[in-house]
Amino acid sequence: MVAFVTGLGLALLLTPVTRWWLVRIELIDHPNLRSSHSTPVPRGGGAAVAIAALVALAVSDRTTPSLAISVGALVMGVVGLIDDRVSLGTTPRLVAQFVVPISTMVWLLSGSDLSSEWLAVLGVAGIVWCAGYVNVFNFMDGINGISAAQATGAGVTLLALADHFSIGVVVAAGAALAGAALGFAVFNLRGSIFLGDVGSYFAGFWLAATAIVAVARGVPVESVLGPFALYLADAAVTLVRRWRRGAPVLEAHREHAYQRLHQLGWSHAAISGIVLGVIAVSGLASVALVDADRPVRLLGLALCVGMAASFVTLPGALSRRRASV
Numbered sequence: 264m265v266a267f268v269t270g271l272g273l274a275l276l277l278t279p280v281t282r283w284w285l286v287r288i289e290l291i292d293h294p295n296l297r298s299s300h301s302t303p304v305p306r307g308g309g310a311a312v313a314i315a316a317l318v319a320l321a322v323s324d325r326t327t328p329s330l331a332i333s334v335g336a337l338v339m340g341v342v343g344l345i346d347d348r349v350s351l352g353t354t355p356r357l358v359a360q361f362v363v364p365i366s367t368m369v370w371l372l373s374g375s376d377l378s379s380e381w382l383a384v385l386g387v388a389g390i391v392w393c394a395g396y397v398n399v400f401n402f403m404d405g406i407n408g409i410s411a412a413q414a415t416g417a418g419v420t421l422l423a424l425a426d427h428f429s430i431g432v433v434v435a436a437g438a439a440l441a442g443a444a445l446g447f448a449v450f451n452l453r454g455s456i457f458l459g460d461v462g463s464y465f466a467g468f469w470l471a472a473t474a475i476v477a478v479a480r481g482v483p484v485e486s487v488l489g490p491f492a493l494y495l496a497d498a499a500v501t502l503v504r505r506w507r508r509g510a511p512v513l514e515a516h517r518e519h520a521y522q523r524l525h526q527l528g529w530s531h532a533a534i535s536g537i538v539l540g541v542i543a544v545s546g547l548a549s550v551a552l553v554d555a556d557r558p559v560r561l562l563g564l565a566l567c568v569g570m571a572a573s574f575v576t577l578p579g580a581l582s583r584r585r586a587s588v
Contacts, residue, residue, distance in 0.1 A: 274446025309462015
């Protein structure tokens with residue numbers, strides 16, 4: 264609770280200050296054809312989330328994995344802040360997204376009881392996972408509240424799973440980010456400030472790295488993946504669709520399911536509420552089935568994937584229904 268309350272309180276205090284600072288340095292997101300907002304909004308509010316989460320984790324856990332999570336997420340956040348300011352370009356971003364997990368993976372895996380062979384497999388998979396999920400989180404951060412929902416839902420789920428296995432560092436890391444994201448959501452849902460790349464890179468790496476620590480300490484991977492299913496499904500389906508028709512997969516666009524729902528007239532709050540609901544149910548399923556046999560846990564993950572698929576296909580179903588009326 265200390266990490267959650269600290270993260271929440273600091274985010275509530277720091278977000279308005281951060282907004283004032285962003286306005287002063289003119290770090291503003293102006294609407295364009297790909298935007299889901301219609302007025303200029305300060306971006307870079309993720310700096311408040313980063314500070315809040317970092318302090319919350321520091322006062323709660325000082326083990327080697329927590330230091331690796333903090334340092335890796337901080338570096339990724341700085342890369343995102345630079346990108347918010349000057350637009351780094353695809354290659355520098357990708358280099359950073361791989362260098363950071365490569366540099367921190369040994370420390371993230373410290374304290375694990377896995378064999379050296381499995382640690383090597385998890386290490387390689389973890390590097391790809393961290394780099395990939397940072398991009399997924401960034402792709403999906405396009406409307407008010409959606410990324411706060413993912414960070415809060417996944418953070419709480421990781422907290423609950425880790426508490427079951429008595430993994431203090433994951434409990435603290437999940438609670439710290441969940442609290443910080445919830446505090447930021449109070450302002451983000453009003454449309455007064457955006458996370459920006461600094462926030463999406465920071466939160467994306469934080470969640471991915473915390474998931475790696477959880478798996479390394481014995482939490483079943485199928486349980487860990489549950490609350491990530493919706494973000495992964497929406498990003499994957501959208502990128503495959505764009506790739507199949509020859510569109511640039513890394514170029515900004517408005518083709519994600521959540522963006523298409525907004526184009527159909529749904530509000531940011533309604534979409535983010537549905538996302539939070541799917542993530543919450545997925546998290547509950549993951550925690551409830553964590554002690555079950557693997558086939559049952561896999562069925563639970565299939566349920567999470569099914570709910571994510573329903574969300575992804577919802578805009579198409581609604582569009583077809585409108586066309587037939």
